[in-house]
Amino acid sequence: MAEYERSQHDVLIVGAGGAGLRAAIAAADAxxxxxxxxxxxxxxxxxxxxxxGIAAALANVDDRDNWRVHFADTMRGGQYLxxxxxxxxxxxxxxxxxxxxxxWGALFDRTADGRILQRNFGGxxxxxxxxxxxxxxxxxxxxxxxxxxxxxxxxxxxCTVIALLxxxxxxxxxxxxxxxxxxFRLHTAKAVVLATGGIGKAFKITSNSWxxxxxxxxxxxDAGAELIDMEFVQFHPTxxxxxxxxxxxxxxxxxRGEGGIxxxxxxxxxxxxxxxxxYRNQTADNEEEGWRYTQGDKSARRPPELLTRDHVARCIxxxxxxxxxxxxxxxxxxxxxxxxxxxxxxxxxxxxxxxMYHQFKELADIDITEQPMEVGPTTHYMMGGIRVDGDTQMSxxxxxxxxxxxxxxxxxxxxxGGNSLSDLLVFGKRAGDYAAKFASTAAAPRLDPTAxxxxxxxxxxxxxxxxxxxxxxxxxxxxxxxxxxxxxLVGIVRNEADMTRALGTLSQLNAQAAxxxxxxxxxxxxxxxxxxxxxxxxxxxxxVTRSAIERKESRxxxxxxxxxxxxxxxxxxxxxxxxxxxxxxxxxxxxxPPLPPELAQVIEEMK
Amino acid sequence: xxxxxxxTAPASAVPSSPPGGSASxxxxxxxxxxxxxxxxxxxxxxxxxxxxxxxxxxxVLQIQAEQANDLAAxxxxxxxxxxxxxxxxxGKPRLMCMTRLSDLDLTKPVTVEPMRSFPPIKDLVSDxxxxxxVKKGIRPFTPRPPDAPDGTWRMAQADVDRVQExxxxxxxxxxxxxxxxxxxxxxxxxxxxxxxxxxxAALEMHPLDVADRTADLRKAHGIGYCNITKCCxxxxxxxITITDNAIIPLKEQxxxxxxxxxxxxxxxxxxxxxxx
Numbered sequence: 001m002a003e004y005e006r007s008q009h010d011v012l013i014v015g016a017g018g019a020g021l022r023a024a025i026a027a028a029d030a031x032x033x034x035x036x037x038x039x040x041x042x043x044x045x046x047x048x049x050x051x052x053g054i055a056a057a058l059a060n061v062d063d064r065d066n067w068r069v070h071f072a073d074t075m076r077g078g079q080y081l082x083x084x085x086x087x088x089x090x091x092x093x094x095x096x097x098x099x100x101x102x103x104w105g106a107l108f109d110r111t112a113d114g115r116i117l118q119r120n121f122g123g124x125x126x127x128x129x130x131x132x133x134x135x136x137x138x139x140x141x142x143x144x145x146x147x148x149x150x151x152x153x154x155x156x157x158x159c160t161v162i163a164l165l166x167x168x169x170x171x172x173x174x175x176x177x178x179x180x181x182x183x184f185r186l187h188t189a190k191a192v193v194l195a196t197g198g199i200g201k202a203f204k205i206t207s208n209s210w211x212x213x214x215x216x217x218x219x220x221x222d223a224g225a226e227l228i229d230m231e232f233v234q235f236h237p238t239x240x241x242x243x244x245x246x247x248x249x250x251x252x253x254x255x256r257g258e259g260g261i262x263x264x265x266x267x268x269x270x271x272x273x274x275x276x277x278x279y280r281n282q283t284a285d286n287e288e289e290g291w292r293y294t295q296g297d298k299s300a301r302r303p304p305e306l307l308t309r310d311h312v313a314r315c316i317x318x319x320x321x322x323x324x325x326x327x328x329x330x331x332x333x334x335x336x337x338x339x340x341x342x343x344x345x346x347x348x349x350x351x352x353x354x355x356m357y358h359q360f361k362e363l364a365d366i367d368i369t370e371q372p373m374e375v376g377p378t379t380h381y382m383m384g385g386i387r388v389d390g391d392t393q394m395s396x397x398x399x400x401x402x403x404x405x406x407x408x409x410x411x412x413x414x415x416x417g418g419n420s421l422s423d424l425l426v427f428g429k430r431a432g433d434y435a436a437k438f439a440s441t442a443a444a445p446r447l448d449p450t451a452x453x454x455x456x457x458x459x460x461x462x463x464x465x466x467x468x469x470x471x472x473x474x475x476x477x478x479x480x481x482x483x484x485x486x487x488x489l490v491g492i493v494r495n496e497a498d499m500t501r502a503l504g505t506l507s508q509l510n511a512q513a514a515x516x517x518x519x520x521x522x523x524x525x526x527x528x529x530x531x532x533x534x535x536x537x538x539x540x541x542x543x544v545t546r547s548a549i550e551r552k553e554s555r556x557x558x559x560x561x562x563x564x565x566x567x568x569x570x571x572x573x574x575x576x577x578x579x580x581x582x583x584x585x586x587x588x589x590x591x592x593p594p595l596p597p598e599l600a601q602v603i604e605e606m607k
Numbered sequence: 608x609x610x611x612x613x614x615t616a617p618a619s620a621v622p623s624s625p626p627g628g629s630a631s632x633x634x635x636x637x638x639x640x641x642x643x644x645x646x647x648x649x650x651x652x653x654x655x656x657x658x659x660x661x662x663x664x665x666x667v668l669q670i671q672a673e674q675a676n677d678l679a680a681x682x683x684x685x686x687x688x689x690x691x692x693x694x695x696x697x698g699k700p701r702l703m704c705m706t707r708l709s710d711l712d713l714t715k716p717v718t719v720e721p722m723r724s725f726p727p728i729k730d731l732v733s734d735x736x737x738x739x740x741v742k743k744g745i746r747p748f749t750p751r752p753p754d755a756p757d758g759t760w761r762m763a764q765a766d767v768d769r770v771q772e773x774x775x776x777x778x779x780x781x782x783x784x785x786x787x788x789x790x791x792x793x794x795x796x797x798x799x800x801x802x803x804x805x806x807x808a809a810l811e812m813h814p815l816d817v818a819d820r821t822a823d824l825r826k827a828h829g830i831g832y833c834n835i836t837k838c839c840x841x842x843x844x845x846x847i848t849i850t851d852n853a854i855i856p857l858k859e860q861x862x863x864x865x866x867x868x869x870x871x872x873x874x875x876x877x878x879x880x881x882x883x
Contacts, residue, residue, distance in 0.1 A: 041681075042739060043778055044689045099759055105748035105813065107767045107774060114761030132771070138688065139774060149739075150747050157736070180728050209683040243660020249686045359686060362705055364660070476672035520677025523644065524729040527676030 001449035002456065004186040005178070007154065009035035010439035011432070012174060012189035014161050014216065017045030018137075018424030019404025019431070020195030021144035022097075026432025027193075028151040032439050035187060036148075037156045037176055039196075039211050043145045046197055046209060047424065050137025051252035051355065052121055053129025054101075054425070055418030056094035060111055061118040062126040062298060067091040069125050071599070072606035074419060076278065077123040077308050078383075078412020079556045080571060081229065084595050085390030086410040090419070090426050097425035098130050106143040108132055120257040120294060122306045123416040125282065125606075127296070134254050134353045140421060159185065161215065162532055163455035164192065164223040165447055170398035171223065172445035175455045179529070182522025184456050188447060190439035193393075193401040193431045194220060194386065199233070199540045201479075201533075203379035204487035207239055207250040213533040214540030216406035220386045221539055225395040227577040228590065229384035229408045230540075231547035232557045234415055235492045237312035239378025242328040246363045248378040251333060251356060253417040255373075256305040258352050259294040260335040261287075262316070263372065264324040270331070271304035274315055279307055291341065310414045310557045313377040317492055320376070330376030336369055345369065377492055381420065383411040383557060384547070387576065387590075393431035399438055399445075403431035408574075413556020462518040462531040475516045475530035478509050482537055485509075490545050495562040499549050506542050513538060542585055543577045550575050550587050636713040638666055640678065641720035644729050650718060657708055663719060664692050664703035667731070679730035687844060690779030694731050695720045700781040700842045722784040735780055741799050744827065748810055749818040766814040773809035773853055775845045778802065782839035782849060788832045798829035801839035801849050808853035811860070821864045824857055833858070 011027040013020050016038035027034045038045065057070040070091035075082050098116065102108065108130050109117040118127040132139040149155075158179040165173045173188040196216030200208025221227055238251040256262075264270050275283050283304055284290035290303025305312065316331050326332055335353070339345035346369035350357050353368070360366040360373060385408035386395050393401045404424045411419065462475070482505075489502035513534055518527040553567035554560050573589040580586040595603070636657045639650040653670045664682055671678040682692040685704045692703040696719055697711065703719070711717055725733040754760045782801040788794050799807075807824060810816050824830045837850045847853070 040683055040691065041735070044683045044691050046684075048689045048777075049684050049686065099757075102760065103750060103753075103758070105750070105810075105816075107762075107770060107813070110762055110764040110767055114763055115759065132774075135688070135775065138777065142774070146742070146747065149743050155739075157739070180734070209685065209689075211683065244658060245661045245665045246686075355688065362687065363662070363707070474672070474676055476676060480672070518676060524679035524732055525677045526671055526679065530676075 002453055004184050004452070004456075006186045006188070007035055007156075008188040009033045009154065010189065011035070011191045011193065011435045012037065012187050013193045013195060013432075014174065015039075015045065015195035015197060015404070015406070016042055016155070017195060017197055017404065018047040018140055018144060018421060019428035020045070020193070021141065021148050022425050022428025023193045023195055023403055023432035023435065024153050025144065025148050025151060026429045027436040028148070028153050030433065030436035030440070032436045034153045035156065035189065036153050037159045037161055037174070037187070039158070039160050039215075041157050042155060043141055045141065046212065047137045047141040047421070049207070049250065050140070050421055051134040051250065052254040052257065053119055053131030053136045053418050054094070054098055054140065054421040055121065055124060055128050055416065056098045056130060056422055057091060057128060058095045058098065058116060058118060058130065060115045061296070065126040065128060068602045069606060070094070070128065072603050073124055074410070074416060075412070075603055077414050077416040079414060080412065081556070081574060081592065082412035083390050083409030084599055086427070088599060089390065089430070090410055090422060093426045094422040097422065097429065101140065101143050101425070104143050104147040106139050108139070119254065120302065120306060121417045122253055122256070122312070123308045124418065129257075129418040131254070133351070134252050134355050136421065156185065160529065160532070161219060162459050164219045164400070165451055165455075166223060166397075167445040167447070170442075170445065171400040172447055175452055177459065179524050182525065182528070184459075186447070186452060188445065190442040190445060191399045191401060191435040193403060193435050194406050195402070195404050195428065195431070196406050198382040198405040199537075199544070200379045200382075202482065202486050202537050202541045202544065203491070204483040205239065205248040206379035207236060207248055208379065213537050215533070215536045216402065217385055217543070218536035218539040220395055220397070220400065220402065221543070221577070221579055223397050223400060224579065225397045225400060226387040227385060227408070227543055228387045228574040229412070229547070230543040230577055231551050231575060232383035232413050233379060233544060234309055234381035234383060234557050235313045235377040236380035237309055237316055237377055238333055238375040240359075240364065240373070241330040241376040242374050243364060249359065249363070250378065250380065251373060251375050252353070253309070255333060255335050255353060255356060256303075257294065258335060258349070259291060259338045259341075260305065260333055261303070261337065262305050262312070263332040263334055264319045265326055266324060268324075270319050270324070271307070271312065271315060275304055276307070276311055283307065308414055309417065310559075313492060314559055316375075316377055326374045328374055330374045332372040333375045334372035336371060339369075381405065381415055383413065383415050384408045384544075391430070392434035393427055394434060394438070399442065401431040401435045403427040413558065459532060462516050462528060463522075465515055465517040473512050473516050475518060475527055475534055478513055478516060478534050479530055479537065481505070482509055482534065482541055486541055486544070490541075490548060492559060494548055494558065494560050496549060499545050502545050503542070506538060506545065510538050546585060546587055547575045547577060636666070636708065637716040638670065639716045639718045640667065640670065640731065642678070642730050643727065645727055648727070648730075650720070652716065657713065661708045662704055663696050663701070663706040663708065663717065666708065666717075667703060667719060679728070679732045681732050688777060690777030690844075693722055693779045693781050693784065695722060695784075700784045702779060702781070702844050705844055722780065724784045724786070724790040725780075737795055738778070738780055738783060738802065741803050742806065745799070745803060745807055745810070746818045746820050746823060748813065748816055750815040751817050760815055762814045770809050770812045770814075772847055773805050773812070775847060776802065776805055777845060779844060781842045781844065785838045785842045787836065787838065794829070794832060798832040801833070801854065803828070804830065804833070804857060805847060805849055805853045808857055811857065821860055825861045825865060830854070830857055830861055
């Protein structure tokens with residue numbers, strides 16, 4: 001085996017957003033040695049951008065709330081494709097995970113009697129989101145980071161995992177490269193937790209940063225793990241759309257939670273025009289009732305702007321397609337109107353939505369206390385991911401765990417806002433706990449030197465292509481074409497013909513990727529990094545597209561214009577993707593296990 | 608607005624022209640980007656198309672994708688929330704993602720270089736790892752015992768609000784970059800810099816925290832080196848009033864504790880008599 005920088009840990013965690021940090025803390029608390037690899041600097045992962053809050057049935061604002069309501073809301077939002085065990089654990093454990101953050105120094109906004117305040121959010125029956133203005137993610141990641149740095153965890157910043165290593169059927173570690181010098185590092189580990197987040201960069205318009213290239217999904221897939229629900233990509237209804245350079249940047253659902261309304265160019269509040277049957281009983285009949293709901297009136301039902309994200313995004317697309325969009329191809333989101341209802345509305349908006357105020361003021365010259373925002377859908381979140389055991393978060397590969405966005409199950413066909421941060425905490429902890437438990441009884445793994453050297457050699461191929469002069473294709477060019485193709489052909493509104501074309505494009509890009517060339521040397525080289533990223537992106541894009549073709553119905557985040565209705569049969573299984581023996585992608589259908597009677601009863605009661 | 612009225616006019620029209628009423632920007636602009644490594648470097652000129660609303664980071668990433676694939680630059684959120692893309696634009700410490708081209712004079716080349724108070728790695732990226740080491744040396748959050756039997760605390764919004772300003776910090780380290788104690792005098796070994804004074808202030812003023820960092824501030828953290836020139840405050844992208852709201856109160860705390868023996872005695876006794 002060639003020479004490598006080396007490190008050895010009981011548990012190796014890949015990714016340092018909310019799930020990775022929470023897993024690292026749990027593993028360190030279990031007194032095993034922990035390595036934490038992150039693609040960026042510590043504290044910069046996407047969790048930092050989460051705005052709205054953490055969903056947890058604390059019942060501080062509305063005492064009718066409890067885990068059963070949260071569970072039912074999550075299942076309804078996910079169109080019952082969820083892993084019900086995860087939805088149950090999540091609803092039960094989220095309150096403790098939030099309180100724990102407070103014990104580590106997080107400072108949430110308060111109720112009048114000094115407890116954690118909770119706000120309204122789409123799909124949640126009661127005010128449920130613990131929050132800090134609209135910068136909850138920053139508070140959460142900083143709290144976890146500042147707690148974790150005192151626990152003896154070895155942190156490898158700006159370090160990217162390029163391959164998982166196995167010892168027979170079990171995971172044995174990972175090969176990474178350290179960006180500053182471009183050197184490889186060989187990690188031996190008894191257990192590995194993937195917490196790498198999502199895939200947003202597979203699309204052109206996204207709220208995700210350059211990091212979200214589906215690394216964990218592709219690494220797990222290559223290691224033999226199963227992925228599920230890959231067709232369910234969440235398009236957040238409200239991203240910025242103007243000016244062009246900010247297109248896709250998120251506008252928190254919190255704007256609507258605080259009373260913001262959606263209007264088309266005619267000034268019509270179009271969300272009242274189409275209310276899905278399964279939410280009709282929970283939705284306000286008129287604007288007055290909707291407003292009272294946002295102001296805490298317990299007898300009022302929520303305004304239609306707070307329906308689930310899949311539905312709101314589709315309504316916006318409909319308005320734009322039918323010629324009622326805003327000047328730059330979106331709709332208006334207006335929070336300024338509340339000045340007709342509230343004294344000191346401008347101050348109230350700045351207090352509750354400070355980073356939205358700041359973002360629009362500085363990037364778009366819009367004062368949201370005076371003017372409406374222009375918004376449109378943006379690729380935001382991956383419901384699908386690595387199939388895991390609901391209790392332990394272990395994947396179908398022994399010793400390989402996954403938590404957070406990279407794992408699938410909790411959200412089913414559509415995630416409710418606020419359920420992501422709680423997901424990170426609940427299942428980050430569980431993954432860390434069980435990975436530590438696994439590691440403490442596992443023997444030291446053996447690394448296969450040939451596999452290590454092969455992974456290293458493959459990672460360096462783009463330099464060889466460059467030197468040989470055969471390949472003049474830039475990795476950025478391939479990435480842009482992949483993003484454009486997925487955006488145009490596998491976006492919010494899908495059909496079989498488009499998606500079949502997308503598969504053709506992906507196949508061509510795969511062929512080109514073999515000849516991708518990078519310039520310069522190995523030190524901090526974004527071209528090289530992108531050449532490695534696109535391998536992951538191509539796998540993920542193919543998995544999304546094939547799964548979306550396989551699901552011939554519309555449900556949750558998947559809307560098929562060729563199959564616009566829900567298909568009853570399709571509610572009974574998840575679509576599974578795995579790498580076949582030949583290396584080709586294989587799809588299968590995995591029946592959803594029946595709900596235990598006590599959970600079925602909860603859903604029935606909450607209908 | 609009347610109930611049941613589903614037609615509501617937007618509060619006002621959306622501006623259709625760029626800010627400031629300026630004429631349309633030039634179709635392309637020149638960017639002199641610092642290229643080099645640990646041992647030195649130089650500005651390399653690039654010309655790239657510019658369009659409405661663009662920020663410096665857009666131009667840098669466009670140049671990276673189209674002309675210089677190996678151009679090193681750090682960034683993540685591109686929305687001013689993560690604090691990764693710190694650099695010096697036309698000599699001023701800025702977040703590249705929040706520096707709009709419409710605010711710069713594009714008739715002249717725009718220079719972009721890495722933060723100069725930290726060792727260079729490559730191109731626009733410098734080695735900020737020192738900051739992560741410093742943070743570890745600050746006494747961690749230590750809460751008082753919970754107020755309620757269920758292990759939770761009660762806090763007033765006003766007490767929370769007092770420290771939220773400091774907790775807004777996105778750790779971009781621009782304040783560290785501009786601080787002359789670090790930038791000119793390279794006193795990294797004896798002074799933690801404005802970012803970590805803000806961090807300490809957030810802990811010291813946290814409604815639940817009971818740890819005492821006063822002695823550390825005076826000695827290991829070198830608060831005395833700060834002579835309140837307020838450069839840090841002026842570059843903070845989160846508009847945290849670093850000097851006035853964080854550093855000066857901490858300096859007063861140190862003075863009270865170490866240079867005011869009578870006050871100190873009073874404090875000790877009052878602390879004893881009033882359990883927190």
